[in-house]
Amino acid sequence: MISRYTAEIGSATLTAGLGLAAVVGALEFGIGWGDAGPEPGAFPFYIGLLVVAASIGTLIQATVGRHGLQSVFLHKEEAKRVASFFLPMLAFVVVGRLLGLYVATALYLAFVMSVQGKYRLVISIASGIAAAVIFYFVLEVAFQVPLLKGPLEAALGLY
Amino acid sequence: MENFASLLHGFGVALTTYHVMLMMIGVLLGILVGVLPGLGAPNGVSLLLPLTFTMDPVAAIILLTSMYWGALFGGSTTSILFNIPGEPSSVATTFDGYPMARQGQATQALTLAFLSAGFGALVGVILITVLSTWVAKFALRFSSPEYFAVYFLAFASFIGLGTASPFKTIVSMGLGFAFAAVGMDTVSGGLRLTYGFNELLSGISFLIAVIGLFGIGELMLTMEEGLRFDGIRARVKIRDVFRTIATLPRYWVTLLRSAAIGCWMGITPGGPTAASFMSYGLAKRLSRRKEGFGRGEPEGVVAPETADHAAGSSAILPMLALGVPGSATAAVMMGGLMIWGLNPGPMLFVERPDFVWGLIASMYLGNIVAVLMVLATIPLFASILRIPFAIIGPVIVVVCFIGAYTVAGRPFDLWLALAFGVVGYLFKKLNYPIAPLVLAMVLGDKAEDAFRQSMIMSRGSLSIFWSNGLVTTLLLIGLALAFGPLLSSALGRLMKPKASSAVA
CATH class of the missing domain: 1.10.287 (Helix Hairpins)
Known part of the structure; x- marks a missing residue:
C-alpha cells in the first residue's frame, strides 16, 4: 500500500x-x-x-x-490489477524485440485471453494468430508499412 | 467577401468522391477510437499519422480531421450509454447523459448530444472562416520576438487557466521542452542531450509520447479501476430522433452561450475539456431547473457537448493561422503538417491557399457527415463495448505499440512508448496535466528558435521583448494569465484575516 x-x-x-x-x-x-x-x-x-x-x-x-x-x-487489489496488465505488456515488448512484433502479438493475445479472459486455449491461440495475420495484411499489404520482424518471418521468407 | 470566395474554392477542393470517402473512413475510425477506452482523439490521430506520410497533404488532413470529429462523437456516446467517458472532454456529458439513458431516454440524450455537438462545431468552423484570414494577416507582422511572446502566452494560459497545481503544469511543460531538445539542435545543427546513447540521436518523437501518455497510460488507469461496462441498450428510433430535433430550439440560449465558451477556450489553449466543464457549470448556475442537473436534465447534455465541439473545431484556428495549436489533438495535427513539409502559420495562407481552404471546407462537410454517420452506426459501436475487455484491452495495447513502431521504424521507440505509458499513468493519478507536455514537445524547437533569433536580433538583451507595443502587450497578457490566479488567491488570503477581524 x-x-x-x-x-x-x-x-x-x-x-x-x-x-x-x-x-x-x-x-x-x-x-x-x-x-x-x-x-x-x-x-x-x-x-x-x-x-x-x-x-x-x-x-x-x-x-x-x-x-x-x-x-x-x-490499494493492494489495484496494484495487482495494474501488475497483471503491465507485466504481460512488458513481456510483449521484450518478445517483440526478439521475435518480431507479429509473433509477439499472437503470443500476447493468446496468453491474455486464456489466462485472464479464461477462454479455451484453442480459441485463444486461434484468435492470437488471426489477429497477427490481419495486422500483417493491413500494414504490409494495404499500407505497405513494414513492421519489426524476427526469425519466423525470415524462415517463411516474408520481407 | 474574400473569405467567402476562398471558401467556395475550398469546397471545390474538398468535394471529390475520394475526399468524401476519406471523410467517412475517418469518421468511422474516429468513432471507434472515441468509443474504445484508452484510445482517444490525440492518440488516434497519432496512430494514423504515420500511415498518411505518403498521402497528399489535403487528403491526409481531411482524413485526420474527420477522425477528430468522429472521436469527439464517439466519446460522448460512451459517456451517455456506459457512464464511461471515452474522452476526457466528455466527462461532463456523463453527469446528465447517463441518468437520461437510464430513464429510457437514451435516444433523446444521444440525439441531443450529437446535434448540439454538431451545432458547436459549426459555430467553430464559421468562426474559423470569418477570422482566419484576418488573424493570418495580422500575424504576418510578427517576427521572432512576437512569435516567442505568442508561445509564451499559450503556455502561460495553461499555468493560469488550468485546474492543476501551477507547479505541476510547469513541470509537465518543462519536461516537454526538454524532450523536444534531445537530438539535433535546429539552429546549430549539432547534437545535444543524447548522453552517449545512439538511440537518442534522432530525438524523441512527440507521437511516441502521445501514444504512451494518452494510450498506454490511460489503459493502465482503466485496468486499475477494474473495468466494468454496464451499458444501456440503445436502439435509435427514427421517430424519437425527429421529435428530439424539434425540441432543440428550446435550448437556444444554452447553445449560443456554450458555443461562445467553447470557441474562446478553443482559441486560447484552454482546450475542450476545460470548455465542457465550464459550460456545464454555467448552464447549471444560470438554469431555472437547477435541481434537475445531475438527474437527467437535457440542458446538462446540450451545454458540455456544444462547448466541447466548438472548442475542438476552433482549436484549429490558432494552429493554422499562428502555428500555435489550441488543444493536444490540434498539436498532433500540427506536428503532422510539419512532417508533410507544410509550415503552419500565416505564410501557409499565402503559400498553400488550396490546402487551407480545402481543410476549412472539409470541416463543414466532415461535421455533417459525422452527425449522420454517428446516428446511423451507434448500435454497432455500442455493441463493440460488449466484447469482453480481455480481448479489447490487449488489442488496443498491440495497436498502440505497432503505432509507436510505425512512426519511424525504430525498435527503441517501443521502450520509449512503454516508459511514457508509466509516466502517463503516474501523471494522471497525481493530477499532472498532460496536454502542456505534448504542446511543448511539438512547439519546443519553434519556441527555442524564436527565442534564440530574438536574442541574436538584440545581441543578447532581453529588452527586445518590450521593444514595441505588440510584443509588450502579448507578453503582459501572458504574465497576467500566468500569475493572475496566483495573485488573486494571495490577495484573497491577505484580505480574509482582516475581514474576519473586522467582524470580531
Whole structure:
C-alpha cells in the first residue's frame, strides 16, 4: 500500500532528477553566448532549472499539506490489477524485440485471453494468430508499412 | 467577401468522391477510437499519422480531421450509454447523459448530444472562416520576438487557466521542452542531450509520447479501476430522433452561450475539456431547473457537448493561422503538417491557399457527415463495448505499440512508448496535466528558435521583448494569465484575516 504523500514525493523527486539531467546535459554544450547567439545548451539549461524549481515547489507543497495526502494512492487489489496488465505488456515488448512484433502479438493475445479472459486455449491461440495475420495484411499489404520482424518471418521468407 | 470566395474554392477542393470517402473512413475510425477506452482523439490521430506520410497533404488532413470529429462523437456516446467517458472532454456529458439513458431516454440524450455537438462545431468552423484570414494577416507582422511572446502566452494560459497545481503544469511543460531538445539542435545543427546513447540521436518523437501518455497510460488507469461496462441498450428510433430535433430550439440560449465558451477556450489553449466543464457549470448556475442537473436534465447534455465541439473545431484556428495549436489533438495535427513539409502559420495562407481552404471546407462537410454517420452506426459501436475487455484491452495495447513502431521504424521507440505509458499513468493519478507536455514537445524547437533569433536580433538583451507595443502587450497578457490566479488567491488570503477581524 502506497500513500498519496509517498507517491507525490516520489514523482516530484523523479521530475527533479529529469530536470537536473537536462541541466547537466546542457552544460556540456555551453550555456553562454557563442558566435551565433545563445549556445545550444542555453535553452535546455534554463528549462532544466525551471523543472527543478517547480519540482521543489511540488515537494514543498506536498510536505506542507501532508495531512491532506494520507489517502491511499494504490490499494493492494489495484496494484495487482495494474501488475497483471503491465507485466504481460512488458513481456510483449521484450518478445517483440526478439521475435518480431507479429509473433509477439499472437503470443500476447493468446496468453491474455486464456489466462485472464479464461477462454479455451484453442480459441485463444486461434484468435492470437488471426489477429497477427490481419495486422500483417493491413500494414504490409494495404499500407505497405513494414513492421519489426524476427526469425519466423525470415524462415517463411516474408520481407 | 474574400473569405467567402476562398471558401467556395475550398469546397471545390474538398468535394471529390475520394475526399468524401476519406471523410467517412475517418469518421468511422474516429468513432471507434472515441468509443474504445484508452484510445482517444490525440492518440488516434497519432496512430494514423504515420500511415498518411505518403498521402497528399489535403487528403491526409481531411482524413485526420474527420477522425477528430468522429472521436469527439464517439466519446460522448460512451459517456451517455456506459457512464464511461471515452474522452476526457466528455466527462461532463456523463453527469446528465447517463441518468437520461437510464430513464429510457437514451435516444433523446444521444440525439441531443450529437446535434448540439454538431451545432458547436459549426459555430467553430464559421468562426474559423470569418477570422482566419484576418488573424493570418495580422500575424504576418510578427517576427521572432512576437512569435516567442505568442508561445509564451499559450503556455502561460495553461499555468493560469488550468485546474492543476501551477507547479505541476510547469513541470509537465518543462519536461516537454526538454524532450523536444534531445537530438539535433535546429539552429546549430549539432547534437545535444543524447548522453552517449545512439538511440537518442534522432530525438524523441512527440507521437511516441502521445501514444504512451494518452494510450498506454490511460489503459493502465482503466485496468486499475477494474473495468466494468454496464451499458444501456440503445436502439435509435427514427421517430424519437425527429421529435428530439424539434425540441432543440428550446435550448437556444444554452447553445449560443456554450458555443461562445467553447470557441474562446478553443482559441486560447484552454482546450475542450476545460470548455465542457465550464459550460456545464454555467448552464447549471444560470438554469431555472437547477435541481434537475445531475438527474437527467437535457440542458446538462446540450451545454458540455456544444462547448466541447466548438472548442475542438476552433482549436484549429490558432494552429493554422499562428502555428500555435489550441488543444493536444490540434498539436498532433500540427506536428503532422510539419512532417508533410507544410509550415503552419500565416505564410501557409499565402503559400498553400488550396490546402487551407480545402481543410476549412472539409470541416463543414466532415461535421455533417459525422452527425449522420454517428446516428446511423451507434448500435454497432455500442455493441463493440460488449466484447469482453480481455480481448479489447490487449488489442488496443498491440495497436498502440505497432503505432509507436510505425512512426519511424525504430525498435527503441517501443521502450520509449512503454516508459511514457508509466509516466502517463503516474501523471494522471497525481493530477499532472498532460496536454502542456505534448504542446511543448511539438512547439519546443519553434519556441527555442524564436527565442534564440530574438536574442541574436538584440545581441543578447532581453529588452527586445518590450521593444514595441505588440510584443509588450502579448507578453503582459501572458504574465497576467500566468500569475493572475496566483495573485488573486494571495490577495484573497491577505484580505480574509482582516475581514474576519473586522467582524470580531
